[in-house]
Amino acid sequence: MAAGKADDARRAAELREQIHYHNRRYHVLASPLLSDAEFDRLVQELLALEAAHPELVTPDSPTRRVGGAPAERFVKVRHPDSILSLGNAFSVDEVRAWHERIARLDERVRTARLVVEPKLDGLTVVLHYERGVFVLGATRGDGEIGEDITGNLRTIRSLPLRVPVAGGKVSAPERLVVRGEALIYRQAFEEMNARLASAGERTYVNARNTASGALRQLDSSLTASRPISLACYAIVEGKGPLPGTQWETLALLRDLGFPTAEGATRCEDLEEAIAICRAAAEHRNSFAFEADGMVIKIDDLALARDLGVVGKDPRAAVAFKFPAQEVTTVLQDIGVAVGRTGVITPYAVLEPVEVGGVTVRQATLHNFDFIRERDIRIGDRVMVKRAGEVIPYVLGSIPDARQGGEKPYRLPSRCPSCNEMLEQVEGEVAVYCVNAACPAQLVRNLEHFASRGAMDIEGLGIKVAELLVQAGLVRDVADVYSLQPASVLELEGFGERGVEKLLAAIDASRRRPLATLLTALGIRGVGETMAADLARAFGDLEALSRARPEELEKVEGVGPSTSTAVRDWFERASNRKLLEKLRRAGVWPRAEAPKAGPGSQALAGLTFVITGTLAGVSREQARARIQEHGGKVASAVSGKTNYLLVGENPGSKVDEARRLGVAQIDLDGLDKLIAGRRG
Ligand code: IVH
Numbered sequence: 277m278a279a280g281k282a283d284d285a286r287r288a289a290e291l292r293e294q295i296h297y298h299n300r301r302y303h304v305l306a307s308p309l310l311s312d313a314e315f316d317r318l319v320q321e322l323l324a325l326e327a328a329h330p331e332l333v334t335p336d337s338p339t340r341r342v343g344g345a346p347a348e349r350f351v352k353v354r355h356p357d358s359i360l361s362l363g364n365a366f367s368v369d370e371v372r373a374w375h376e377r378i379a380r381l382d383e384r385v386r387t388a389r390l391v392v393e394p395k396l397d398g399l400t401v402v403l404h405y406e407r408g409v410f411v412l413g414a415t416r417g418d419g420e421i422g423e424d425i426t427g428n429l430r431t432i433r434s435l436p437l438r439v440p441v442a443g444g445k446v447s448a449p450e451r452l453v454v455r456g457e458a459l460i461y462r463q464a465f466e467e468m469n470a471r472l473a474s475a476g477e478r479t480y481v482n483a484r485n486t487a488s489g490a491l492r493q494l495d496s497s498l499t500a501s502r503p504i505s506l507a508c509y510a511i512v513e514g515k516g517p518l519p520g521t522q523w524e525t526l527a528l529l530r531d532l533g534f535p536t537a538e539g540a541t542r543c544e545d546l547e548e549a550i551a552i553c554r555a556a557a558e559h560r561n562s563f564a565f566e567a568d569g570m571v572i573k574i575d576d577l578a579l580a581r582d583l584g585v586v587g588k589d590p591r592a593a594v595a596f597k598f599p600a601q602e603v604t605t606v607l608q609d610i611g612v613a614v615g616r617t618g619v620i621t622p623y624a625v626l627e628p629v630e631v632g633g634v635t636v637r638q639a640t641l642h643n644f645d646f647i648r649e650r651d652i653r654i655g656d657r658v659m660v661k662r663a664g665e666v667i668p669y670v671l672g673s674i675p676d677a678r679q680g681g682e683k684p685y686r687l688p689s690r691c692p693s694c695n696e697m698l699e700q701v702e703g704e705v706a707v708y709c710v711n712a713a714c715p716a717q718l719v720r721n722l723e724h725f726a727s728r729g730a731m732d733i734e735g736l737g738i739k740v741a742e743l744l745v746q747a748g749l750v751r752d753v754a755d756v757y758s759l760q761p762a763s764v765l766e767l768e769g770f771g772e773r774g775v776e777k778l779l780a781a782i783d784a785s786r787r788r789p790l791a792t793l794l795t796a797l798g799i800r801g802v803g804e805t806m807a808a809d810l811a812r813a814f815g816d817l818e819a820l821s822r823a824r825p826e827e828l829e830k831v832e833g834v835g836p837s838t839s840t841a842v843r844d845w846f847e848r849a850s851n852r853k854l855l856e857k858l859r860r861a862g863v864w865p866r867a868e869a870p871k872a873g874p875g876s877q878a879l880a881g882l883t884f885v886i887t888g889t890l891a892g893v894s895r896e897q898a899r900a901r902i903q904e905h906g907g908k909v910a911s912a913v914s915g916k917t918n919y920l921l922v923g924e925n926p927g928s929k930v931d932e933a934r935r936l937g938v939a940q941i942d943l944d945g946l947d948k949l950i951a952g953r954r955g
Contacts, residue, residue, distance in 0.1 A: 285332055291325070310604060313568075313600030350415075354420065354421050355422060357453075357513055360419065363593075363594050371549075371550060371594060382582060388579055390546065390548075390549045391573045391575045392540065392549050392571070392572050393526075393537065393573070394567040395570055396537055397567060397568040398488070398507075398565075399488040399491055400415065401458050402415075402422060402512060405451070406450070407450055410435065410436065410437045411426075413426045413430075428490070428496050430496070432506050439452070449515045452511065456535075457508075458491055458504055459504070459505060459507065460504055460505065462937050464503035478675075479649075487504050490504060509525075509536065522573050523575055556598075557570075557598050561937050570598075604658065605636075606657055607670070608626060608627055612688055614709055614714060615891065618711070618717055620691070622643070622685075631660065636662055638668070639667075639668040639670050643705050644687055650673060652685065654685060656673035657677035658671075692716070693714050696710070696714065718751070719738065722750060725756075730796035731792060733756070733782055736782070747767060757782065757857075757863060786863050789811070790817070791811035791812075793817075801895075802894060803898065804900050806831075809832055813830070820842075878906065878950045879906050884921050885909070886898055887921070887927050889923045889925060890923035890942075913932040919939050920933040920939070921945075
């Protein structure tokens with residue numbers, strides 16, 4: 277297939293160009309445009325092409341020399357031994373394949389112990405000690421020649437400037453070269469950003485780039501102002517007796533005063549190592565540092581040496597990579613969404629990008645303050661994070677990638693849906709559309725009304741809600757009960773069967789219990805639990821609508837603010853009209869005896885904190901849902917918090933959660949979590 281071959285050659289050339297370019301940005305200019313995972317993908321693709329067509333390999337192919345040239349401004353240093361890289365495994369199967377491959381080369385591998393360590397996402401450094409004194413420190417560079425950054429490394433507090441050589445309990449060989457990773461711990465990174473922000477300075481997006489950038493400063497005092505730490509994991513060279521295993525190497529390094537990363541484990545066999553990798557992938561955010569995978573190493577260093585090297589990778593180790601969580605892409609536009617309560621929130625419209633097997637097109641921008649504080653502009657290259665159940669969010673922009681055409685964002689003055697002037701409530705970050713007839717709010721209300729926790733009308737999601745409102749068929753939620761088949765049939769995407777199904781689902785919802793209808797009405801402060809309590813206490817809508825505040829407050833959990841919200845709701849003319857329409861449509865339930873049943877324990881042992889306005893669900897409902905499944909709800913984010921449940925316009929809890937590395941999820945994420953832990 278000549279055409280396919282020509283295409284491959286063209287693609288390989290293109291990839292080489294791109295890899296060279298990004299290598300230079302990364303290694304020489306210290307301002308990468310791609311995340312490591314994206315860069316890895318380019319290299320993997322080129323490697324695959326070169327493997328299929330060896331004749332395409334050029335002498336200057338970056339696959340021969342991943343790492344790139346050292347910057348001109350630093351003195352070059354030749355490493356005493358090649359500073360090797362690591363082969364990657366993107367799945368457990370690939371880990372098994374790696375093990376099988378090397379076991380075929382050397383049978384001893386089958387029974388060899390392994391050491392599993394976190395793969396630290398920092399900058400590799402090579403540290404030289406002469407008679408116990410730190411004399412030289414270099415970057416990895418291309419693996420053969422690095423850059424002398426001794427002055428900058430000296431500013432790292434955890435780097436030992438002197439190690440014991442003779443006399444004491446442990447002693448280092450006369451000449452010792454150690455390999456480690458310079459990195460910024462999560463908490464230190466967040467604290468640094470908080471300090472910078474309060475001084476009105478630009479904050480950083482990503483710990484790794486900050487550490488690597490700071491170590492490449494010509495002025496060491498700039499390096500010193502960044503909270504860089506060190507974690508060591510190998511001895512590159514040592515004159516004199518050295519440990520025979522990786523496990524003992526880590527112990528010796530620690531005894532000599534080198535910092536090592538927590539989280540290393542010695543395993544008897546591959547299965548144990550894989551189990552550790554799996555667990556680590558699940559809890560990657562509980563490491564105190566950013567880890568992008570786990571490194572599995574043959575513990576026996578003599579065996580490791582015998583296994584040799586392929587290309588630039590030692591055969592005796594493999595990196596089990598976690599799925600990428602951070603990628604960069606272009607911010608094409610900033611959209612705004614109108615919530616059920618009229619809250620306006622900004623979201624990023626992104627050039628589609630794949631993160632962890634999912635294509636991300638939109639991400640939250642938190643709130644308008646975030647855009648202003650981070651100076652995020654339309655057209656910017658932005659860093660986007662998506663981790664597990666967490667809603668994708670923009671971490672910040674990469675100003676270095678600007679080309680000039682980027683446009684600063686202007687806060688909208690009018691509602692994108694109804695064009696009414698927006699209002700900012702004093703003392704709040706939130707911006708509101710206060711038009712009660714705003715179609716976007718109606719769409720959200722209808723979506724909530726029909727949702728699973730409410731009237732549960734199958735087929736009436738946000739898309740159909742939009743169509744119904746746009747076509748003018750629905751002006752309040754009660755209108756769904758008088759929809760005519762002929763008018764629904766005219767909506768885009770509806771055939772006869774679709775219309776029948778939707779109307780049947782709507783019809784079935786007429787008989788939902790009172791508590792459900794109360795939840796569906798979306799009265800502020802009335803979630804599932806409170807709706808059930810109110811339904812039980814008052815029996816029907818008639819009685820509830822006439823209830824005085826003091827009667828309402830007799831119900832458990834109803835305080836003055838909820839009782840006021842309930843009263844206000846029932847007094848509003850539009851809502852009275854709505855109730856009358858519901859009554860005429862036969863949607864007028866009476867309370868039912870509550871169903872009691874053993875709850876699931878899916879969330880047992882997990883602590884949640886809630887922030888922001890949750891779409892279609894009150895705080896109480898969310899709290900009840902968590903508690904029903906055995907979870908706990910706390911009011912403030914702390915080290916004990918497992919998840920922050922985030923709605924629209926979240927407050928400072930989001931910053932606190934980010935600082936502490938607490939995962940953030942939305943309602944969908946919560947449902948998935950419950951479903952996932954039930955099975
Ligand atoms: S061992 C022969 N162990 O990951 C030794 N590397 O993607 C090979 N890295 O270049 C490296 N944490 O800079 C090793 N615990 C760890 C590591 C680690 C981070 C880096 C290392 C390497 C890169 C490969």
